[in-house]
Amino acid sequence: MGTIAWKNWRAARGRKQQGAPQYEVLLYSDASVRGGPLVLGPYSILNTLADPSPMMPAMAMRGEHLVKMPDLVDPQTKELLPTNSKAYHGGTAADEMAALLSLSCGVRCRVGGTSRDWTINGNDPYGQPVFWDMHPLRRPGSSGQELLPRITTRKVDLNGIQDLLLTFPEIAESKAIALVRAARMYSNALWWSNEDPNFAWIQFVGAIETAANTRRSGLQGGAAIKALEELEPKLWAALEAADGSTKQDVAEIMVPNLKAQKKFVSFVADYNQGPPETRPAEFQQLDWLKLDSHMQVIYGHRSNALHDGTPFPAPMLQKPYGTYEEGWSERPLGITASSGGSSWDAHEYPMTLQTFEELVRGCLVEWWKRLS
Known part of the structure; x- marks a missing residue:
């Protein structure tokens, strides 16, 4: 249908x-x-x-x-x-x-x-x-x-x-x-x-996740353990002294969550179109070599926004620095930032909403082309 x-x-x-x-x-x-x-x-x-x-x-x-x-x-x-809402x-x-x-x-x-x-x-x-x-x-x-x-x-x-x-x-x-x-x-x-830029972040992430869910995750056996190490570094560190069997059991328990995050990160890795043609000064540029890490941070923010009501960090909800002539910053500036009594390190606000919009659209349009 x-x-x-x-x-x-x-x-x-x-x-x-x-x-x-x-x-x-x-x-x-x-x-x-x-x-x-x-x-x-x-x-x-x-x-x-x-x-x-x-x-x-x-x-x-x-x-x-x-x-x-x-x-x-x-x-x-x-x-x-019988009811049917599969295409809703x-x-x-x-x-x-x-x-x-x-x-x-x-x-x-x-x-x-x-x-x-x-x-x-x-x-x-x-x-x-x-x-x-x-x-x-x-x-x-x-x-x-x-x-x-x-x-x-x-x-x-x-x-x-x-x-x-x-x-x-x-x-x-x-x-x-x-x-x-x-x-x-x-x-x-x-x-x-x-x-409501926080809502926009949630919708952009959801758009990628919706497309990514059409693909297989491939998380079985050793792949699940590797995904646990890559996507849940704090949990992996806590399991450092555990034997291989325990790590495997934890990975299998975490598979549903790992699948969703792995699909999201892998989809962006496979379909992103790379840095934009026009880029700002070097200190305003996103490190595209760390894109997987950036996606893990963004996916974590989206989960927090949905499940405990914590908005995306304030620097990610603001207008990018720059001009139409000189270009727009790809990431919020500064090594730390604070707002409303809260503070964040730079790695917690990896890119601007504008940068993510371009990334999301590039991925979705490329995926659309390959679907046909």
């Missing part, structure tokens, strides 16, 4: 021409859009030519409903059918497409409501203007505060992203579900980054 947009798109394959639209939704973004229209199976993305600042309906998406919603009751027996991602087909657009371009993109419908008055070829679920959107966060300054320079090139988006209906069902969920988490992180 695939996602709505995936099933709808696959139902449109093989048609010789585009079908008539049934609805139109507005897609809000603070990025400038060029090109279009972009035809994607039963969906068309149109450029509204809107001024991207501050947050405008920059695109309109028209679509068709080709697949009916699943029945809840057996039409013959009148009995309730918390949104509509339009939300799926907005998230895929967001990930493919690295920009904020969100559905703002339905503006036109062709099913009310079928005699009108231009459709019936409507105002359904319309809520003018604004970029969350303080005015002038941008924790992800690089995304403000990115453009939406509708013609340039077509090849990547066209692979979506060709991806296997379970992988397509994971892609949509990861894209929606990435998109949520972009949208809320200025209002």
Whole structure:
């Protein structure tokens, strides 16, 4: 059972021409859009030519409903059918497409409501203007505060992203579900980054973890012990005097936790695109040779944020130092930092949210390409 947009798109394959639209939704973004229209199976993305600042309906998406919603009751027996939420991602087909657009371009993109419908008055070829679920959107966060300054320079090139988006209906069902969920988490992180950067960190990590969970962990036998040593150094140190059998038993007990963390770290190692082309001064640069270690720290912060409510360290919740001309710091500055009565060493705040956003998007887009 695939996602709505995936099933709808696959139902449109093989048609010789585009079908008539049934609805139109507005897609809000603070990025400038060029090109279009972009035809994607039963969906068309149109450029509204809107001024991207501050947050405008920059695109309109028209679509068709080709697949009916699943029945809840057996039409013959009148009995309730078994429930199924394997493809659930918390949104509509339009939300799926907005998230895929967001990930493919690295920009904020969100559905703002339905503006036109062709099913009310079928005699009108231009459709019936409507105002359904319309809520003018604004970029969350303080005015002038941008924790992800690089995304403000990115453009939406509708013609340039077509090849990547066209692979979506060709991806296997379970992988397509994971892609949509990861894209929606990435998109949520972009949208809320200025209002709640701690939430953005959680969403970015979750996007990678969602994609990583489609891969095998390979943690059996000696691999589990090695993972315990690499991922839980404090526990490993406490086991220093233990014999091999005890270490193996502890590793096997820890396997569920180790699997999740190992998948996350390995996924980033396999799919990251390396340092950005434009880099700041050397003292502001991230040590990419220690990327695995950085990912372990970030994964630990995410676990603390989810399970005991401890936010990410304050330096990781702040705007990066720099300018558009000279570049942006890849890591928070200083060998120590303090805020709100708490303090951290530099190794506890390895990179900025901006650096992690670029890392996450690079990994997810590369994974998407390999899926197809």
